[in-house]
Amino acid sequence: MNKFLVSAVALLLSSTTVAAQDLIPDQNEKGKWGYVNNANMVVIDYKYDSADFFMDGRAKVGKGGKYGYIDMNGSEIIKMKYNTIDKINGNVYKVSAGGSYKDGALLDEKYGFIDYSGKVLLEPKYETITSFKNGVALISENSKYGYINENFQIVVPCKFSAIGTFNSRDVVWATDGNKSGLYHKSGRVMIEPKYPSVGTFTPWEKEYSKEELDKMTYTARTICKECPSHYLLRKTRIPSTPFDSIDGSRTHGYYYSGKATGEKNSVLDLDGNVLIKEGQYYAAFYPTDGFAFVIKKANKTNYLNMTTGKMLLSKDITDGWAFHNGYAVAYMRYNKASLIDTNGREICSFDKIYPERGGVYIVSEGKSSVTYGLIDHAGNVLIEPSYNAIFPENEGLLAAQKTSGGKWGFLDNKGKFAIQPTYENVFSFAHGYAVVKSNGKWGMIDPSGKEAVTCKWNNISFLSEDNPEFVWVCPSTNEEGAICLDIKTNKQAFNGQYPFVRNFNQDMPGVAIVGKSSTSVGCIDKTGKVIIPIDMESGSLALKAYKQFIESGKSAWQEIDTYRFKLYQNDERNKKGLSETIPSNLWDY
DSSP: OOHHHHHHHHHHHHHHHHHHSOOEEEEOTTSOEEEEOTTOOEEEEEEESEEOOOBTTEEEEEETTEEEEEETTSOEEEEEEESEEEESSSSEEEEEEOOEEETTEEESOEEEEEETTSOEEEEEEESEEOOOBTTEEEEEETTEEEEEETTSOEEEEEEESEEOOOOTTSEEEEEETTEEEEEETTSOEEEEEEESEEEEEEEEEOOOOHHHHHTSOHHHHHHHHHOOEEEEEEEEEOOOSTTOOOOTTTOOEEEEESSTTOOSOOEEOTTOOEEEOTTSSSEEOOOBTTEEEEEEETTEEEEEETTTOSBSSSSOBSEEOOOBTTEEEEEEETTEEEEEETTOOEEEEESEEOOOBTTEEEEEEOSSSOEEEEEETTOOEEEEEEESEEOOOBTTBEEEESSTTOOEEEEOTTSSEEEEEEESEEOOOBTTBEEEEETTEEEEEOTTSOEEEEEEESEEOOOOSSSOSEEEEESSOGGGOBEEEETTTTEEOSSOOBSEEOOTTSSSTTEEEEEEETTEEEEEETTOOEEEEEEESSHHHHHHHHHHHHHHTOSSOOHHHHHHHHHHTOHHHHTOOTTSOOOGGGOOO
16 A cells, blocks of 8 residues: 555545544633543643533534534634524524623524524514514514414514414404504514504494393383394404414404594405495494495495305395395385395395394384283294283293293294293293292203202302303302202202302312302312312402412412412512511411
8 A cells, every 4th residue: 555545544544533533521720611522632622711512513502602513624614703603493593682781691692493403494684583483473673563474484574562472263453553454474564564453353242331222111121131142244443552462263354444543445355356435335244244334424234245246135235234144134214124135125124123023023112011921033923912021042942921021931943832831930041941930949950841940949140151061050149158058959059058169160179169258258169168268359369269270280379378379369468578567477387
């Protein structure tokens, strides 16, 4: 072998040996870091302020408050110019740069991303970059917010003073003062951020004021409370609180308006396509069944045919609801409600038509002496307005009373009594049962009319969950308290009687809040065992104590636990400063 070949082989073996051996961070007497091999020979000089172990042939090192990465030869792979450098995954690092020190703390540094080789993926110029969630991360620059995706592309530019979070439809709102817009997660602008009023179309539930309800009869008040949903998709402004989300499940479409009050609005579908241009009407709503309810001006409304572009009715009406299942309620004459079809034909007319529930509408006639009837969703009269009271459909049945002071029963959605009128009073079905009164005593029935809880109680609670196990009943006066009844056996579930009760599972799974009064309560389990002593000043404190009990893993809550819990909830104690004296009665000995 010639001399040249021998030298080359020796060199190759030497370099292979160095690469194969482990390099270990080592600090010299001057506090500097370098790397030594297994034989404790210095391979990379002592010149760093910090040095991590090598992984995958690279190590993170720092000097002068800056960090980067080197290879096993000491060559910089990623230059030492970043304040921080943290691996996000195998190929991406989050870095920070810039800023200045004040009182030993680095302030105003900026964040960005680089790849494995040090190539900049996102310039480190952002004050905030959150963790990625559902494919996006919130960013901020100059106190303005935006979003990036996982490819480090800007999907919402950083120019908004407030911004929402992406909803289930991948839509987010953004605003900068009085100008708002909507963006899709793809980066597509759905509504240019230049409108003072931007929002959604959501199902409308009419909110009746106390004054309105107080003026109604008992029957009308019950109908309005139990059936607040009207068939009109009302305009709802985007949330005003930063990082709120638009409710994607309830949103049918979007709108924008150049007016801060929202009039002369456009109508857009869920993809951002304009269905009705801005300014065409005083107000326009999202179409249902091919028709959009529009308001031209006060007391001048109509239905826009989205196919022909023409109005459905030859004469404008004063008010109405949107179409639903081919029919709409329209006020075609003063104080008269009519049911119309998609041809604009009037099917029937009554003084009032209440919102449809379960395929039927409750209707009424009369002003001073009001009677109630029932029509189906197509306007066929099931019961002429002749009943003293009919309540909205719940779980397939409608509570009804033929004459004032007469017996109550339950109608099916054909207008026939499914449960005969034999009760002195009833409440609508809820959670599988209806509370009823017979011979002056309360009980519960199931949808077949069978007594689930015998009518022998002075009072009974309303249920708050499906498939309940228990119900609270009062054997005598409310002051003496309620006992817990097992619905299946109709027997007392456990000993104990409480003047103040709340249903099991209503506030926390497996427990009920009970007490001597609303200001002296505790928690019991389903066997009646007192878990949190009936010594708490409110239900919220009792629940807080119960959560603490669960988290502690204890088998029982002791008297000392109550003492300590109430001690640490004491406002007087908690407001004491470090130099102030805590009274001896507030010490945890």
